[in-house]
Amino acid sequence: MxxxxxxxxRGPPLLTLEELLASKVALPSIPKVIALLLSELDxxxxxxxxxxxxxNTDPVLTTRLLKLANSAQFxxxxxIGSVSEALALMGLNQVRSxxxxxAVASAFKAVPGMDMHQFWGYSLNVGKLSRxxxxxxxxxQGAAFxxxxxxxxxxxxxxxxxxxEMATLNQQISPxxxxxxxxxxxxxxxxxxxxxxxxxxxxxxxxxxxxxxxxQCRPFENDVYEPMAGVLHLAVxxxxxxxxxxxxEDLTSHFPDAVALALGIDIDMAxxxxxxxWTVKAEVDVLV
Numbered sequence: 001m002x003x004x005x006x007x008x009x010r011g012p013p014l015l016t017l018e019e020l021l022a023s024k025v026a027l028p029s030i031p032k033v034i035a036l037l038l039s040e041l042d043x044x045x046x047x048x049x050x051x052x053x054x055x056n057t058d059p060v061l062t063t064r065l066l067k068l069a070n071s072a073q074f075x076x077x078x079x080i081g082s083v084s085e086a087l088a089l090m091g092l093n094q095v096r097s098x099x100x101x102x103a104v105a106s107a108f109k110a111v112p113g114m115d116m117h118q119f120w121g122y123s124l125n126v127g128k129l130s131r132x133x134x135x136x137x138x139x140x141q142g143a144a145f146x147x148x149x150x151x152x153x154x155x156x157x158x159x160x161x162x163x164x165e166m167a168t169l170n171q172q173i174s175p176x177x178x179x180x181x182x183x184x185x186x187x188x189x190x191x192x193x194x195x196x197x198x199x200x201x202x203x204x205x206x207x208x209x210x211x212x213x214x215x216q217c218r219p220f221e222n223d224v225y226e227p228m229a230g231v232l233h234l235a236v237x238x239x240x241x242x243x244x245x246x247x248x249e250d251l252t253s254h255f256p257d258a259v260a261l262a263l264g265i266d267i268d269m270a271x272x273x274x275x276x277x278w279t280v281k282a283e284v285d286v287l288v
Contacts, residue, residue, distance in 0.1 A: 017190045017198065021195070027160075033058050038205065061099070065099060067286040097142050104153060108160075113159050113167045114156060119156070120287045120288060121281075124279040126152070126235045126238075128148070129239060130145055130151075130231055131148065133234055133265065136269065148232060150205075151193075151216055154193060158195055176243040180192070212229045212232050213232075216233055219262075237254070
């Protein structure tokens with residue numbers, strides 16, 4: 001029997017998707033330096049000198065970037081002390097991922113009703129899983145990590161735009177619950193995935209990432225199937241299963257086998273791709 005979510009609304013009516021994405025309170029504008037960076041990083045042959053100069057114009061971005069570069073998830077042998085070193089040692093895909101993480105984290109520092117440590121820990125896990133799974137099917141691992149990292153950013157936008165309504169919904173179902181999408185669609189007519197793709201479009205992310213975010217919950221509904229959406233779907237399933245405390249039986253019974261089959265991945269392969277170590281507090285502290 002389906003779960004019903006009944007929320008007694010008081011005050012202004014719920015925002016439509018278009019109203020939410022037009023709200024300056026809910027959706028922060030992209031900083032100019034980030035727009036220029038993402039545009040340059042998306043070129044076929046990015047100018048490394050220009051990228052380094054752009055990053056160095058923003059002290060907060062530079063600090064976050066270097067902290068992330070030196071965090072445990074990248075396991076580099078030597079400490080990186082400058083943006084130019086990061087570019088030389090890490091490569092453009094990793095720099096693109098780090099720049100994205102630093103920029104988005106800076107835009108969403110405190111969100112009512114959200115545990116930001118839990119949010120970024122979960123998001124980093126999905127990013128790592130997306131990167132590993134995409135490598136299995138020879139997709140762009142850097143883009144997959146970025147998509148995984150920001151796949152739930154729409155949840156933050158929802159909480160900023162409708163804090164009272166989201167707080168009420170949170171009392172009934174966690175923002176990280178596997179059934180959250182259904183609850184939001186029942187209440188709003190759309191979900192965090194729709195909001196997230198709108199955010200990514202507004203911030204001028206590459207189109208494959210926008211498409212993956214938009215189709216992450218229903219990856220077969222797009223006219224042209226996007227493998228990255230399927231990868232993201234699997235990574236989100238595993239990340240939310242961890243948050244929900246699924247045991248082996250739960251994992252087996254809730255495995256999205258139709259999506260996995262389309263990607264050529266079975267459950268054993270998917271579970272083998274769990275991160276060697278799930279995200280730890282020190283990694284999250286860099287973003288919060």
